[in-house]
Amino acid sequence: MTMLRVRDLTVRFGGIVALDGVSLDLNRGEILGLIGPNGAGKTTLFNCISGVIRPDHGSIYFEDQSLTYAPPHERARLGVARTFQNLQLWGSMTVEENLIVPMDALGRRNTFSDTLYLPFSGYAERASQERARAILHVLDLDRYARTAAGDLPAGIQRRVEIARALAMRPRLLLLDEPAAGLDAKETARLAGLLHAVRQRFHVSMLLVDHDMSLVMRVCDYVYVLDFGRMLAKGQPSEIRNNPKVIAAYLGEESKNQGGDIHAVAQARNEEPPLLEVKKLAAGYGGLEVIRDVDLEVWPGEVVACIGANGAGKTTTLRAISGMIHARAGHVMFAGQDVTGSTAEHISKLGLVHIPEGRGLFPTMSVEDTLRLVSNTAGQEVDVTPAFQLFPRLRERRRQLVGTLSGGEQQMVALARAILSRPRLVMIDEMSQGLAPTVVRQLFEIIRVFREQGIAVLLVEQFVESALDVADRAYVFEHGTIGLSGPAVELRGDRKLVAGSYLGSAVDATAIATNRNGNGHRPDPALMEIVSVRVPARVKRALELRAETEGRPAGAVVVELLEKVDHQ
């Protein structure tokens, strides 16, 4: 019954022990979950099984064959396929081609007969295409078959990664954070998809993910890693109630009551807003992502922007900080009109933007990164306040930023922001890819920012934590602001919870089963393709129609596409 047997696996990177005598068993037909806080060694274990790195000690057996020293392509042929956390599709090739490469690797295809187009090569080629189409159909990817994989949005690319792994006819599928960057509704769909995949393709799976709702819903059995050691194993329900796991991974539930509304309300009466955004519109290429965004931030206030993926939160931040041009509307900061100003100019006024992915320099040490701030400010600035705020960074001051864990990197980004003495810090997806305990520490820092009188504009997917720390929040829907108000009120608002996919598992499943309930939500994938493929004449007609009907262009496109599909 045991398909994959891992015994006593130990991996060291220099002085750091990434894995310390880890053992694991995976039975045939099982979906096994592997969870743990950041830096627990999940990805390292994963890389050992797929052969990207070699263990210092220990053994890996797959169907009673030793995999410990087999090169990656050998493991692939034995039936171990994997997906990647940071998408590794072959971007310039079509989705279909992405599937055919691993298929060919299984069969014996000859370079020279392929090049000469000998008849049996053509036959094998057509057979591969048929199979690729069949897999794409199961994963509901048919319409992307001829699109270059790199042009698809991340959510679709994740599904293509699964399709590509399935193309190898694997017996074991290794999934590395398949839910990263997906919202709750998409995660719920992914869970359904994984169950369907197991039935249709008869694969076992090993799943690593941060999203507990996915792991709990999908997995038959769960292993918990912490600091390179196996902390616990058991059924999902046991794990959920295991106090050791809760302490290490989930931390304790926070019951903070949010900001002091009255204080902020008072401040609001006395001062003009620090940041005032009026009727802002912006987009990329032929696509208008946000429109009519009105937003205000008062000094010393924490404001959260929440909403589904692709609702325009990130684009709004980019338009405010001058990274992209506003197409309409105004941005006022500290009493100045900064619409159309360069990003450098805006940052000199005291607005710091920490982008998604943190914008750090991986080969620079922590201390140098922080000192860089003082260089750009023109004089030597003392970096000790940053170390007082983040004692962990003081210990690692000489370490290269790229070798830090995700949470520590985010700390560096925050420390760098605070050293430049900003008046407003905008943070995009601060908690992405981080374990809940780390996220909680970071949210504490946001409170420190507020105490120091620095305003914060947050874009967050962990809605509950964001609303905990924020004074006010804006809810984005389809490129504009749907709801806004004090965070305490929004937390109690059920309409908000249902409408913008806030992540409690029950609501998410309800939305996912009602698949057409939100039919006019523009699928970003479609919009992206349309924006590339549609000739200018059609595009103008679409925009005109959208304008007369007062809806986003994407909604009109989706409606038209649906009509075309029916014919």
Next chain:
Amino acid sequence: MFRLLGALLAFAVLARIPVGFDVGFKFDAALAVIWAFGLLSLVLLTGYVGQISLCQATFAGVGAYTAGMMVSSFHVDYLVAVVAGVVAAAALGVVVGLPALRLRGITLAIVTLGIALVFDRYVFQDHAFEWFTGGTGGWRVSQATMFGLQMDSSAHLMAAYLVLLGLFCVVAVLLVNLHESGAGRRFRAIRDSELAAATMGVDLTRYKLLAFGMSAAIAGLGGSFYPLVAGSVSPQPFWLFTSLQFAAIAVLMGVRYVPAAALGGAFMAFVPDVLTRYGHGAFMGHAYEISYDWFQVAVGVLLIVQLIALPDGVWGDLRRRFRHAWSSVGMVGGRRVKVA
């Protein structure tokens, strides 16, 4: 089928072009095909597989010297000499490919640059290898025969040109086929993500070495005709700078496209010759002289302009624009929407 017809058409047109010009231009035409082979080898290696090499001229040089040695020392048929040249170049290519198993990007570029330098200085120009290089004068190829026919360099230049051009068209079609084939897809998979390719069952060792071997063979095929065309072999055409020029012009013309290699070959052979021939005289009373040096300056300037204006290379971008214009002309509203 379409590709075959296209290649035949290109052959028919290009074969007629040098007729009626003087020997100098006929020599340029043959040289253009030789350089085009060098660029074609980069289309495979860099355009398809994403590996960097700055020693393609070295492969061509090894092909040239091997062919020269075979003809001068062993008096074999020139066809045999070409085969020997290709095999020697391919063998060297596989050896150069070995470091590429571990290295990538700038480090690989430096290693291949080092190989080019070593061959330029210590093989092609060194006394220790006189058996291979034929000494300071190089090999003189005067009485070469191919298919039993006399192929003397200056008198039968057109015959050599036609053979070269025919071979180029065949290899070009094969390379386009390769791009769409299973092996081509595995090559492109290595280019886009080595990590994913390895975990999806592509044997990196095998396909990287295959790519380097095939690429060197293509460069060597062109190079092995050099003695036939020029009548002798010398180190100068295959020195380090030619390798760098290959890389620069491949990028300039579009490193992913096979026809760009032909374009680049013509550019490399004709422009310097035209410059040295007509690049001097008097303009408004001032005597001016545009020498070969200006060619190198021009390549540099063009490269900068191209990287800004035509990032996918001259051929790649013009092709895209042409297709875009063509599809707009033939567009019936809404048809393409369905594709999406």
